[in-house]
Each structure stands twice: as structure tokens, then as C-alpha cells.
Amino acid sequence: MTLSSPADGRLLRRDPTVATAGVGLLADSLAAQAVPVTRLDWRPPTADSTDALNRVLADPRRAEANRTAVNRVLSSTAQLVNVRPAAEALGLKPGQFLHAGPPITWERASGPMRGALVGAMLFEGLADTPEEAEKRLAAGNAELEPCHHLGAVGPMAGIVSPSMWVFELEDTAHGTRAWCSLNEGLGKVLRYGAFGPEVIERLRWMSAVLGPLLGSAVRGHGPVDIRAIIAQMLQMGDEGHNRNRAGTLMLLRELTADIIESGAPSKDAADAFRFIGGNDHFFLNLVMPACKLALDAARGVPGSTMVVAMARNGTDFGIQVSGTGDRWFTGPAKVPDGLYLGSYGPADANPDIGDSAITETAGLGGFAMAAAPAIVRFVGGRVDDALDATRRMYGISLAENTAYAVPVLDYRGTPTGIDVTRVVRTGVLPQINTGIAGRVAGTGQVGAGLVTPPEECFTAALAALARKAPAFP
Structure with a gap:
């Protein structure tokens, strides 16, 4: 040698x-x-997948279509411009609820999804007891719609009801907006399927005090550049999904003077500071709509094989692809592998749930774990695992986002733009880090860990792309 x-x-x-x-x-x-x-865990593609892969790889539109999709993602912006009620921002009416993931019915809904819907019914005054709420939901007295269908995203169960307040972000480059609910913190919270009195009381305070206060502060401050904060937080040990400590504190620093000057009672301002400052995940609900804006900009490019959404409802995992419109490709959601709280274990865990995988779809979260090696203390594994996860994701991505640099990788940009063809060809599935909800309605959070999508989401998407590809000459 x-x-x-x-x-x-x-x-x-x-x-x-x-x-x-x-x-x-x-x-x-x-x-x-x-x-x-x-x-x-690699297996060669099946004969059908190989035929579809060859057809898609031969599509003369593919290279330019993917360049277009990637450029739209990289050129997007994300400005926080308002905080207001979902009824006003999204046009929700009583009895209408948004949820995470692809479409789901009450009959197929998981425990945490059912628990969150019960809590939303109680919060909106549509039922007096959990039992009444369940009966009304089972009878079809509620309209369920995925958050993604209205330009929104929701963590875990992702339930958004008319009286909840939402962050409103704008992409000035493409003229679009996206929304996300306010983050409740950890433990027994609605998004994990809890609906006890303390959950409803917190939601009411958030709608009566926190939401209006933040709305006044944001309007007084003017647009807040969320992408700039994301870029900085990656330099400070956050990855944008399950670690948002630096991002939360930078947001609080940005808005502190405006909260004080909003004219709100000093107790309300102090309570807001304590709540946000004590909730390391608060900024997640701004990272998510920022990622939603970037990926929505890449939708609808004929021939593009780039994934523009990954989302879970606790029963199904679904993806959407730029070149196939708004169609969902689904498979059974998996149970994450991770660390559990207290006496909880895998038997208590619900399958993967939430729209927060939009962060990985945009190159953050599990794709940026190398920027946040401390995340392994929350989701399990070793520091080397965090570095390896990011390195592995470059192999299934179309580009690197140099705006989101990873210091430990010599400031290499995060892997961005999941390519369906690369996933099927290599057998490498996107890495997601996530919280784990209890499978029984009302339990709340039981842990956090790592998970990947079911392979069939990508093989089905590949087959659909193949059907849309021009015929061979």
C-alpha cells in the first residue's frame, strides 16, 4: 500500500x-x-422499487427541479410578525380542531391524540366532563383537520382550537405565512395528551394573559428574525427540536423591553418572564413554523424528489414530496427508542407523534445533532452518536444550509433537503429525535428518544414520482 x-x-x-x-x-x-x-439495517431495494427508482432517476426534470426546490428553501425567510387567536389567524370556528400528522379520525386516534382532543373540548367549553367530551367526539361532533392543511404545525398531538393563541411567521421572500400554538412546557400538558384541571387552567392563562402580552410586545417590537436566532442557537449547543435553551433565552432577550413597555400589569409581565424563562422548549414553537415556511416554498415543483413534510399523528407517519403535490404517503408510526421518566418504560409509550419532525425535514433536529451533543442526555446514546447522525444524514440530502453551520464539523452547513431517491437507494432513513407521549390518554410525557420513519412512506412516494415521470424515449 x-x-x-x-x-x-x-x-x-x-x-x-x-x-x-x-x-x-x-x-x-x-x-x-x-x-x-x-x-x-440495510436491504437492497425490491424489484418494483428498483424499476421505480430507475424511472425517477432517468426523469430529465429531476436535477433542475431539485435545484429549484433547494434554492427556494435556502432563500426563505421567517419573521415573527404577530401573536393572535387561532380563530382570527386560521379562521377556526367552535368545534373545529387542527391536529398533528396526516388525516386521522377519532376511531383511529391514539391515546394522546384522544386525550388532547378531550382537553381541547373542555378548554373550549364544548363539554363539562372528560366523559361528555369523549361521547361528543365519538359521535362526530367535532371537525378534525391536519395542521399542515392550513399552513400550521403543532408539536406532539398538535391540537389547535379556536381560543388558543398562535405565533404568526411570514416568509417575505415568497409572500407566505405559517402558524404554531404557544408552547406549554413539559410534563402533563395538552400536547402530550393530558387534560387534567392544571392543564386547562394553564391553557386559559396562556389565552388570557400570555398570548395578548406577547402579541402586544411583538407588534411593538416589529418583526423578529427567527432564522437569525436559529443560526445563533446552533452555535450555542441547540439543535432546534429537543434542545432550544439558547433560542428561548435569545427570544426572551429580544422581547423583554417590549413586554415591559406593553403596559401590562407588572405581575402579568413577571409571570410571563418566569414561564418563558423556565420553559426551555418555548422556542421550538417558533422553529417549527420557520421550517414550515421554508419547506412550503419548495412545494409543487414537478419532478422534484425532495420531501417537504414529515409528520405523525400517533397512529400513522406521513410524508409529502414536492413533486407529488399535497398527497400523503403513510405507514405505521414506530415507538421511539430512548430514555424514560421515572418508572415509565417502553410498554407505556405511544408510537411517534407530532408535526415537530418538520425540523428534521428542514435540516435541524436529528439532522443537526452534531451541533448539540448534549442532546444525548435527553434522548439517549453517546456524544459520538450525535456526530454520526448528522454525518449520516448528508448521504440522503440534496444540499447543505450554510446559514445553519455546525461548529464541530468545521462549520459545515446542516444536511438539508431529504431526497426520496437517496433514501430508497441507500436504505438510510431520516433520523428524528423526539419526545415520547404515554399511550394512555391523560398520561402526558413519559420520555424522549430517537426514531425513524417507516420505509414504506418513501417507497410509496417513489412509485408515485415514477408514475408522474415522462415515458422513456
Whole structure:
């Protein structure tokens, strides 16, 4: 062997790192010799998938379509311009509820989704007891619609009801807006399916005090550049999904003077400061609509194989792709693998739920874990796992977002623009880090961990793209 550089020599002087795919004979042999091995769950595409893949790869529109989609994502902006009630911002009427993920009915809804809907019914005064709320929901006395269908996103169960207040963000480059509810904090909260008295009381305070106060402060301040805060928080150890500590504090710093000058009673301002400052996840609900704006800009490009949404409702996992319009491609949601609170364990966990995977779809969250190695203390694993996750995601992405730089990777941009063809061809699925909701309605959060989408979402999307591709000459 000829050494062509000093780097080659260093490779021979350190322990090897081995990744294996396919049958386990090689991996087992290396492991028996105490060699660290990463086993990849890879299988060659089926004949049908191979035919679809070849047809899509041969589509003459694909390269330019993906360049267009990526450029739209990278050129998007995200300005926080208002905070107002969902009834006003989204036109929701009594009995209308938005939820996370692809479309779902009450009959198929998971425990946390049902619990959150029960809580929303109580909060809106449409039922006096949980039992009454369940009966009314089972009887069809509520209209359910995915958040994504109205330009919104919601974490976990993602329930948005008319009286809830929402952040309103604008993409000035493309003239669009997106919305997200205010973050309640952790533990027993509506988005995790809890609906006890403390949950309803908190929601009422958020609508009566926090929402109006924030709305007044944002309008007094003027537009807040959320993308700029996201870029800074990545330099400070956040990844934008399950770690938002720096982002939350930067937002609070941005709005503190405006909250004080809003004329609100000093107690209300103090309560708002305590609530936001004590809720490290508060900024997540601004990262999500910022990502929604970026990806919505890339929708509807004929021939593009870029994923523009990944979302879960606790029963189904769904993706949407630029070149196939608003169609959902779904498969069964998986139970995350992670760390559990207290005495909870995997048997208490509900399958994956929430619109917050929009962060990974835009190159944050699990795709940016290298920027936030401390995240492993929340979702499990080792620091090396966080670095490896980001490196692995470059292989299924179309571009790098240099605005979102990862210091430990020599300021390389985060992997951005999930490509359906690369996912199917490599067998590598998008990495998502997430909270874990209890499967029984009313439980709340039971842990946090890592999860990937079901493979069939991508093979189905590939087949649809193949059907839309021009015929071979």
C-alpha cells in the first residue's frame, strides 16, 4: 500500500471504525475480536422499487427541479410578525380542531391524540366532563383537520382550537405565512395528551394573559428574525427540536423591553418572564413554523424528489414530496427508542407523534445533532452518536444550509433537503429525535428518544414520482 499523504498514515495508527450492512457474519466476527462495529439495517431495494427508482432517476426534470426546490428553501425567510387567536389567524370556528400528522379520525386516534382532543373540548367549553367530551367526539361532533392543511404545525398531538393563541411567521421572500400554538412546557400538558384541571387552567392563562402580552410586545417590537436566532442557537449547543435553551433565552432577550413597555400589569409581565424563562422548549414553537415556511416554498415543483413534510399523528407517519403535490404517503408510526421518566418504560409509550419532525425535514433536529451533543442526555446514546447522525444524514440530502453551520464539523452547513431517491437507494432513513407521549390518554410525557420513519412512506412516494415521470424515449 502506498501512503499518499500524512492523513493516510494516521489511518494506520488509530483503531478502525467499521460499518457493516447485510448478513451479520462479518460484524459478528469483528465483534468477537473486540472491534467496534456499527451495524446498518440495510436491504437492497425490491424489484418494483428498483424499476421505480430507475424511472425517477432517468426523469430529465429531476436535477433542475431539485435545484429549484433547494434554492427556494435556502432563500426563505421567517419573521415573527404577530401573536393572535387561532380563530382570527386560521379562521377556526367552535368545534373545529387542527391536529398533528396526516388525516386521522377519532376511531383511529391514539391515546394522546384522544386525550388532547378531550382537553381541547373542555378548554373550549364544548363539554363539562372528560366523559361528555369523549361521547361528543365519538359521535362526530367535532371537525378534525391536519395542521399542515392550513399552513400550521403543532408539536406532539398538535391540537389547535379556536381560543388558543398562535405565533404568526411570514416568509417575505415568497409572500407566505405559517402558524404554531404557544408552547406549554413539559410534563402533563395538552400536547402530550393530558387534560387534567392544571392543564386547562394553564391553557386559559396562556389565552388570557400570555398570548395578548406577547402579541402586544411583538407588534411593538416589529418583526423578529427567527432564522437569525436559529443560526445563533446552533452555535450555542441547540439543535432546534429537543434542545432550544439558547433560542428561548435569545427570544426572551429580544422581547423583554417590549413586554415591559406593553403596559401590562407588572405581575402579568413577571409571570410571563418566569414561564418563558423556565420553559426551555418555548422556542421550538417558533422553529417549527420557520421550517414550515421554508419547506412550503419548495412545494409543487414537478419532478422534484425532495420531501417537504414529515409528520405523525400517533397512529400513522406521513410524508409529502414536492413533486407529488399535497398527497400523503403513510405507514405505521414506530415507538421511539430512548430514555424514560421515572418508572415509565417502553410498554407505556405511544408510537411517534407530532408535526415537530418538520425540523428534521428542514435540516435541524436529528439532522443537526452534531451541533448539540448534549442532546444525548435527553434522548439517549453517546456524544459520538450525535456526530454520526448528522454525518449520516448528508448521504440522503440534496444540499447543505450554510446559514445553519455546525461548529464541530468545521462549520459545515446542516444536511438539508431529504431526497426520496437517496433514501430508497441507500436504505438510510431520516433520523428524528423526539419526545415520547404515554399511550394512555391523560398520561402526558413519559420520555424522549430517537426514531425513524417507516420505509414504506418513501417507497410509496417513489412509485408515485415514477408514475408522474415522462415515458422513456
